[in-house]
Amino acid sequence: MAAQTQNPRFAIDGRMLDRPGTGVATYAMALDDALHRLGRRVERIVDPSCGRPMRRAPIADRWLRWADAAIDRPRILKARQTEAGRRLWGRDLFRLAQVHFDLHGTLLELRSNGDPGVVHWTYPLPIRLDGWVNVYTVHDAIPMLHPELSQIDALRHRALLDAIAARADHLITVSDAARDDIVATLGCPSDRVSACPPGLEGVKPDAPLPPGLEAGRFLLAVGSVEPRKNLARLVQAWRRSCVPYPLVIAGPDGWRASEILPALEGVPGLIRMPYVERPVLLAMIASARALLFPTLAEGFGLPIIEAMQAGTPVLTSRGGATEEVAGGAALLADPHSVEDLATAIARLESETLLDRLRSAGLDRARHFTLNAFAARLDALHRRLEVA
Known part of the structure; x- marks a missing residue:
């Protein structure tokens, strides 16, 4: 050197x-x-x-x-x-x-x-x-x-x-x-x-939620529509879970989006937001009942930390970088299994579980x-x- x-x-x-x-x-x-x-x-x-x-x-x-x-x-x-x-x-x-x-x-x-x-x-x-x-x-x-x-x-x-x-x-x-x-x-x-x-840097959101969204009454997925984000499988799992909360997918069309979009269109209760300004996205992350991030591959997974810093419970992929970053403070599921994802999403109806994930997430976020x-x-x- x-x-x-x-x-x-x-x-x-x-x-x-x-x-x-x-x-x-x-x-x-x-x-x-x-x-x-x-x-x-x-x-x-x-x-x-x-x-x-x-x-x-x-x-x-x-x-x-x-x-x-x-x-x-x-x-x-x-x-x-x-x-x-x-x-x-x-x-x-x-x-x-x-x-x-x-x-x-x-x-x-x-x-x-x-x-x-x-x-x-x-x-x-x-x-x-x-x-x-x-x-x-x-x-x-x-x-x-x-x-x-x-x-x-x-x-x-x-x-x-x-x-x-x-x-x-x-x-x-x-x-x-x-x-x-x-x-x-x-x-x-x-x-x-x-x-x-x-x-x-943990940021306190100062923007209102988009019309139609109620704090604590929607599930949120963020990221581009591309194969790595596993959104088609997530939608299947969310529907199978039968939870009463809409699923919001916030992110632009990405690589090979045309292959994925048909699975996201016309689904009752699914809300697609291709473009969201950063302050509004932060407000959505902070107000979601949980962040769903069942990605197939990541080097890190910034949305996990963004949600934890905001006190939002996280569901993410078991194994690899996402499990490492979650550090025991998130609900984990096999991202390749619709059944496993659906079971995990259904667990998000438990207020006791959500309280535990919020507390653990805030503690984990201090590391980042x-x-x-x-x-x-x-x-x-x-x-x-x-x-």
Whole structure:
């Protein structure tokens, strides 16, 4: 690892910062917040795309990017001081890096003036900052282990992770279950991968519920309509449970949604909300009788913690990261079994059970605050001898 000064520089990629709405973006913002809570000197690595909606580039821009990436050379970052803080700026960094990897199979090298420091890449980006300690977050191994549940190209993603693992100073991930999967899948030394679960800032909702919803009288599922979220099976289980509460599914159409939507349409008592503003979603999570999160595969499962922080009981999948994150404070069910899910949903009529889950969830949620995340991050930096 690069030698560090007494007060080393820290940097974080700005690709997903200020783009709320996804688990990866939420993680990136939590990491940025945790670094600041630790008193780190944090600089953002940015290009003009940061903070803008993600759109497909025009054809001319894509051709120029391929021509630029064909030349395998380091790119220079320029330091800029702005009102929002210090920025390390480069032209077209993040898209260029992907094209560079497709052409060369290697990471795009960046260079910056001044003393080196520690850079956190919040996602497996094919970029490396020369002379710095490069720490990459790999959220899970789902594209390789369950390619049927992910739209990510499994072969390319595996090649990318192999290239990153070969050059990274350290990999971090979001749960012990994800860490075990990554080590087993990549075959990298276990001491080079650490679990550092993220934290969330508990927010008290200040928005009203959508019309027709009554606090404590609806069940809630959140997430994109895609195979991994297991919504078709959830709907079957909810109907079989015969509970008297409507099921609200809040989330946009995702990958292969057209295959799932027919199972969600025209079902009595089922309410679909493709778009919900964040304050309203938080109010729904806090007011639901329970959050239902029977996902088929996760690296972590942020909705579990969002619900627990709000005092909402949780039903989630048995096994893997979701059971680990729930930590004994949620109702568990086999996500592949309609019968098991239906039995668990029916148990949510018990007020005694709900009271127990609320109390246990609030206790468990204390492990996933931003301060707790910052403490885990500080311990990681000390193990890596960079703080």
